[in-house]
Amino acid sequence: MPTGLEMNLLRRFNVGDILRRSALRTPDRPALRFGGRNISYADLDGMANRVGNAFRARGVQPGDVVAVLALNSPEFVATWFGLARIGAVLLPVNAMLRGPEISAILRRARVRGLIVEEVLHPLVQTEAETLASVPFRFWLPSGQAADPPSGWESYPAVLNEAAPEFPEVQVENEAPATLLFTSGTESAPKGVVNTHLNWYAALLSALADLELNRRHRPLLALPLFHVAGLYLLLGTLATGATGVLLRRIDGAEVVSAIESEQVTYLVLPATAYAGLLRLPDLERRNLGSLRRCVVFQYLPGEALDRWLQLVPQAEWVGYWGQSELTPLGASTPPEELREHRSRPDPIGRAHLPLEVRLVDGDDRPVPPGQVGELVVRGPAVMAGYFDDPERTAQAFRGGWHHTGDLAVADEDGFLYFVDRLKDIVKTGGENVSSQEVEEVIARHPAVAEVSVIGIPDPYWVEAVAAVVVRRGPVTEEDIIQHCRAHLASFKVPKQVFFVEDLPRSPSGKILKRELKQKYGGKA
Incomplete structure (x- = not known):
């Protein structure tokens, strides 16, 4: 009879396996373009193996949390897939937080390992008590190799010394893959637990609703400490596409990357699209490679009109989602965007793995034209809020996830965002x-x-x-x-x-x- 591990490896859902299988299909194909160089699927896969083996050698077990405080980099990418392979949980820390905010998150999550990039080390260097509670601390240089501070290990050196073989560890489908802290109505941020199965459900939507495929060349500028950045990364590497990885969203660098790397797929918040319009030479830049532009949050009509003139060849998709939904929700298909944009904030139709309805304050369905709260069910819904059963039960009452967002649907079921029930x-x-x-x-x-x-x-x-x-x-x-x-x-x-x-x-x-x-x- 097969062992438990063998049965697990036989038919499981695991985020780490996604990169492995793309590497087996196309090992020499570039997975990432970063800083003008190619990183092949085989090389990225090998780096992920070393990540998993390095943490496993230090006693990190399935379910243990490892935090990353860094800007986008190949090491950050490999860390997620490597941790997933051994069942450890990635906690990507928002690089815009202050030291006390970061410290509070690290303590709440009881992290076993912490990777901090050199440029962000000042954010935590005064949090001595919290850092002392983390068993393993790794220093990621931002440029040329630099010696780590006392008490820190060099992350590149650790990976170089780790075993390159694929680590075979039993990880269940419903095991947590990520822990994302997001601000809620209360002062303490909520920890959203997304499982491996959640991420596979999200992948279905990336293929069906966003139509990601290996012929696209996505720009990976969204920060990987955001759920949207992880989502786009997962879809890119699952399809075998080549992602153009930027350290951060910087307007000038985004436009230069579109031109020099022939980016075809662009995903940004509305704020970033609006900011790009302020670049003085944008009208003269070559954006002709773009084929699909996805915008989350509402992009006002005047700004959208300018973009439609700048890139008439590109399809536009409006997007609404939540971390709690990994980060699915609804989107406006390109063929319907122009039709529905006369009304404010069209968010479209539910994504493939989800069932969405609108309910009143007593959780009764509301008819078309009446404002209600968006509630959702499906395999992309999070496992729950970290160490918070009461808040989880409240969000999941009646067998639906209550988003706290208000919307209205027309007679055809098309959704329009109205307001936030949450503060x-x-x-x-x-x-x-x-x-x-x-x-x-x-x-x-x-x-x-x-x-x-x-x-x-x-x-x-x-x-x-x-x-x-x-x-x-x-x-x-x-x-x-x-x-x-x-x-x-x-x-x-x-x-x-x-x-x-x-x-x-x-x-x-x-x-x-x-x-x-x-x-x-x-x-």
């Missing part, structure tokens, strides 16, 4: 908890009361704004500087408005909708 500001592709920012501002001695809202913005799509009741003398710049000392830059209010009183309901709740109506046109 979140989505700015530049980042989720910001209003309560978290409010708590920081409220600690300022000159602040009596504060309410944080999101207001429309031509660049950020939605900008963080604070409405403050003063207790003493304080200026807008005082509030902003106070926030910068305690929050990641994307959480800092772009504007501060001062009022005598905040509007309230009869029960005393602050009426944020009134604040949004009053200040929404003052971005």
